[in-house]
Amino acid sequence: MSTRREAVRQALTDASGFRSAQDLYADLRSEGSKIGLTTVYRALQALSDSGEVDVLRTDDGEAVYRACDTESHHHHLVCRTCSTAVEIKGPTVEEWATEIGAEHGFTGVTHTVEVFGTCADCSLRAVQQT
Amino acid sequence: MSTRREAVRQALTDASGFRSAQDLYADLRSEGSKIGLTTVYRALQALSDSGEVDVLRTDDGEAVYRACDTESHHHHLVCRTCSTAVEIKGPTVEEWATEIGAEHGFTGVTHTVEVFGTCADCSLRAVQQT
């Protein structure tokens, strides 16, 4: 594990939500790092290949990453304002997806599930019109 | 509704699965249409804005579209080989998502759910090693 890759992982861990490669690059540069954008992309690709970070796509096609607490299968509850994410586990959706697939004769069923909302803090802030 | 937009909608309807803008452009051109790529994008944007087609992002960030039977909220069971999609309805996931959001104090909860697998036909074809 190279120093640069570790730096990217740390930057991702420090931010407790989903961040894009460009975001992380900006974060690292503003901390004084001399890292290059290419390296950030390479580090993120390696980390996601090894399952150490989760990736998903925003509606406008940008890839965003998150360092997760667990490497096992899980989903996220993401705040659409501050992008903070809570990890969600539980058999309900998994069972539902498997069942739906089986009903239609599909094999090798997988699923992508993300839940979005406005977190308690951001909801409050919005109401207060700060 | 312009003729061009109708042509795009028809092309999407003919394909019973998710297709990218580039795919649809190729389909239409190969049918002899003189439509431009720009118009395909514009038509898809308009159709998705009006809720007549569903959009989702592939893992590599490309936007894919589908003409759906219903305009109400639903999900898809998509074949990862032939991209055919079955529409899924049912309260299970909706309830689950709302509940999860509420548990963590999130408001305005929405969700994205897609289920992938290999459909019965494609599974069979794979086994037969055609």
Next chain:
DNA sequence: GCCATTTTTGACAACCATTTTCGTTTTCGT
């Protein structure tokens, strides 16, 4: 410690889906 080999890095160019621009064509109301 020192040199050769391998790996990692980063500036820059290349890619490619998508959007914007803008002049032309078509549509539509009268």
Next chain:
DNA sequence: ACGAAAACGAAAATGGTTGTCAAAAATGGC
């Protein structure tokens, strides 16, 4: 048929992401 407004399409611009390649850093044998 006439003029305004909308739709169209070719080409250029955009922007996130990936490929290239030479320089820099880590590694291993001596």
